[in-house]
Each structure stands twice: as structure tokens, then as C-alpha cells.
Amino acid sequence: MSMFYAGRHRAPSQSSQVGKRASATVVAAAALGLGTATIGAQSATAAPSTSSTESTATFSGLVKQGARGDLVKQIQRKVGVSVDGVFGPATRAGVVRWQRSHGLSADGIVGPRTGTKMRLRSGSATAARSSRTSTRTTNFTGLVRVGSRGDVVKQVQRKVGVSVDGVFGSGTRAGVVRWQRSHGLTADGVVGPRTGSAMGLTGSTRTTTTASRTSTRTSVSSSSLLSTAASLVGTPYVMGGTTTSGFDCSGFTRYVFARHGKSLPRTAEQQRQATTPVSSPRPGDLVFFGAPAWHMGIYAGNGMMYDAGNPRVDTTKRKIWTSNVTYGRV
Structure with missing residues (x-):
């Protein structure tokens, strides 16, 4: 822009031209993202603006499985799972994935570091108190396990x-x-x-x-249980069989224990999980092959077992042919 003094046109001063060139340099540097370049006094004023836009609110809560509320919904949206406001297993899995992808400790808990990284919005203090309340502990003195009811x-x-x-x-x-x-x-x-x-x-x-x-x-008498197993020797092997018309391995054990008032799950692996592992088996315990279990039988003592073998081996008493087995007690 030209400047006029007393009606006479004068060329802009050299200092004015330098200022304009400096301003143009600042604009160009800003367009290239060079907010930290040393381009004169202007760089000092650009830095605070950049840092303020990159700042995040500090989160001080603790939200974990069992928590509920609006803050949980924020987390669910952030990790891309169904938004219902209830922090369940699916939300925890989503948090674990999110933490891994952002280089955080993948514990499935939204604490101060994860919450700050997620930039969780207002209401964090209330949500954190709610989370702590929902996960508070009590003095429980009982013992509940497979077989319990109520x-x-x-x-x-x-x-x-x-x-x-x-x-x-x-x-x-x-x-x-x-x-x-x-x-x-x-x-x-x-x-x-x-x-x-x-x-x-x-x-x-x-x-x-x-x-x-x-x-x-209330344990089953091993002698009576083995007596029942022995009475079924010779029953044909039938894949999926659960009756005296034909047994598979878990169908056989389930049938024997049911005769003595003990209910077992259907498959070999389910029965393995439903029993108490023992290292010193006694007759009447269950013997499992593999983990997950692919075969099983009833331990008869002295390295022997009763089992419904396969299409070539009907229900029989025979030697356990490998040491790679585990035992479970009902």
C-alpha cells in the first residue's frame, strides 16, 4: 500500500519492506507447518497457539469391568463396541485392543493414562466414583465351586x-x-x-x-463305581453314544456317574473342566488324554482304566498306554 505525505508520494521505507518480507516468510512457514522455525520474533508468538490446540484434559478416574454410566458410553464409542453404558467383557476386550494399538499397557482398565489418551470428556470424576462404587469389595467368607447351587x-x-x-x-x-x-x-x-x-x-x-x-x-464309593463300569464292559462303541446301546468315551463316564447320583457335562473337555485336578489319582477318578481333552476314561488303579475306546475297541478295561494324561476328581 502506497503512503502519501503532504500530497507527495514517497516510496515505502526500507524498514517497511523488510517487515513485509518477514511477515510473508512467517505466513509461508506456517503453511508448511514450521511453527518452531527461528524466523524472527513472529515464531515466538506462534508456539503458544500450537501447544494449546494439542493439549488434552487430564483424566484421574478408574473405569473397569462392572462400571456403568455415561463415561462407559464414551469409552465404548472410542473403542468401537456396542454402546450400552455397561462395562462388560466385550468392552474390556475393546479397551485392550485400543490400548495395544496406542502403545499402552493392555490391562483392559481405563485409568488416568488411558483415559487421558482417550481424551475422555466431562463427568469423569462422577463416573470414576461410580466405577469405584460398582467394583467395591465385600468380606466374603464362602466357597462356591462346581456343584454349588443357590x-x-x-x-x-x-x-x-x-x-x-x-x-x-x-x-x-x-x-x-x-x-x-x-x-x-x-x-x-x-x-x-x-x-x-x-x-x-x-x-x-x-x-x-x-x-x-x-x-x-459326598463322594461316590470307588468300589461301587468301578463295579458299574465293569458291568458295562463289552458295550459297543458308538460315536455320540450315551446309553447301553452304545457309548463314546464321555458318554460312558457320564452314564456311570449318573448311576451314582453324579451329573457330569457331556463332552470330555467339559468333564475335565468340571473336575478337581489331582496329581495322585485313586480308583474312580477320571483320566483325561490331552488338554483340551480328546479322550477319557475311569481310572481303575494300577495303571488301568475303563473306557469306551473307538470303533475298533468297545467298552473295556485296559492299560493306560501313555504317561501324558491328567486326572480329575468328581
Whole structure:
């Protein structure tokens, strides 16, 4: 722009031209993203603007499995899972994936570092208090495991996200194992004082404990169980068979134990998970081949077992042919 003084046109001063050239340089540098270039006094004023747009709000809460609310919905949108405001196993898995992709510790818990990285919005303090409340512990003194029944089992099933029927079976045990692993506990599938307290279990713990102990104390006589197994020797092997018309391996063991009032799941692997592992087997324990189990039988003592073998080997008593086996007690 030309400048006029007293009606006479004068050329712009040299200092004015230098200023314009400097301004043009700043604009060009800004367009190239060179906000930190040393281009004179202008660079000092550009830096605060850049840093302010990159700043994030500090998150100080703790949101984990079991939490509910609007903050959980923010997390679910961020990790790309169904938005229902309930922090369940699917949300935890999504958080783990998100943490891994952003170079964070993949523990499935949204603490200060993950929450800050996610740029969680307002309401974090309230949500954090809500999360702590929902995950508070109680003083649980019971013992709930496979075979237990009742209201406390239903609480466990709701907590681990499995079908709620009040019967602690193999599905519930698997859910408890997953829950224990995700919360840094010993993953044994048994809800004792530590796991139960972490779950916040309440209610008739003594009744459930008594029922559980009673169910584990009532053992089947090994001699009568082996007698039943021996009476079935010669029954044909039938894939999927569960009756005296024909057995497969798990159908045979299930039938024998049912004759003595003990209910077992259907498959070999389910039965493996439903039993208590033992290192010193006794007659009447179950013997499993592989993990997951692909075959099983009833230990008869002295390295022998009763089993429904395969299409070439009908139900029989025979030697256990490998040491690569495990044993479980009902």
C-alpha cells in the first residue's frame, strides 16, 4: 500500500519492506507447518497457539469391568463396541485392543493414562466414583465351586456374564476363570474368599458354602463305581453314544456317574473342566488324554482304566498306554 505525505508520494521505507518480507516468510512457514522455525520474533508468538490446540484434559478416574454410566458410553464409542453404558467383557476386550494399538499397557482398565489418551470428556470424576462404587469389595467368607447351587451362584453368574440358572456348572467355571484372569487373581475357577470379595458378593454365603462343602464331601464309593463300569464292559462303541446301546468315551463316564447320583457335562473337555485336578489319582477318578481333552476314561488303579475306546475297541478295561494324561476328581 502506497503512503502519501503532504500530497507527495514517497516510496515505502526500507524498514517497511523488510517487515513485509518477514511477515510473508512467517505466513509461508506456517503453511508448511514450521511453527518452531527461528524466523524472527513472529515464531515466538506462534508456539503458544500450537501447544494449546494439542493439549488434552487430564483424566484421574478408574473405569473397569462392572462400571456403568455415561463415561462407559464414551469409552465404548472410542473403542468401537456396542454402546450400552455397561462395562462388560466385550468392552474390556475393546479397551485392550485400543490400548495395544496406542502403545499402552493392555490391562483392559481405563485409568488416568488411558483415559487421558482417550481424551475422555466431562463427568469423569462422577463416573470414576461410580466405577469405584460398582467394583467395591465385600468380606466374603464362602466357597462356591462346581456343584454349588443357590442365590450366590446366580450372583457369580451375573458377575461373569454367563447364563443365570443358579447351578455352578462347567460354563460358570469357565466364566469365573476368565473373570479371575482379567482381575489378576489365581484362575482356578473356584470362588473363594478372595475372588468372592473382589466380586462384591453378598447374601447367603454360609448356606452356599455349606451346600458346596456337602456336595464335595459326598463322594461316590470307588468300589461301587468301578463295579458299574465293569458291568458295562463289552458295550459297543458308538460315536455320540450315551446309553447301553452304545457309548463314546464321555458318554460312558457320564452314564456311570449318573448311576451314582453324579451329573457330569457331556463332552470330555467339559468333564475335565468340571473336575478337581489331582496329581495322585485313586480308583474312580477320571483320566483325561490331552488338554483340551480328546479322550477319557475311569481310572481303575494300577495303571488301568475303563473306557469306551473307538470303533475298533468297545467298552473295556485296559492299560493306560501313555504317561501324558491328567486326572480329575468328581
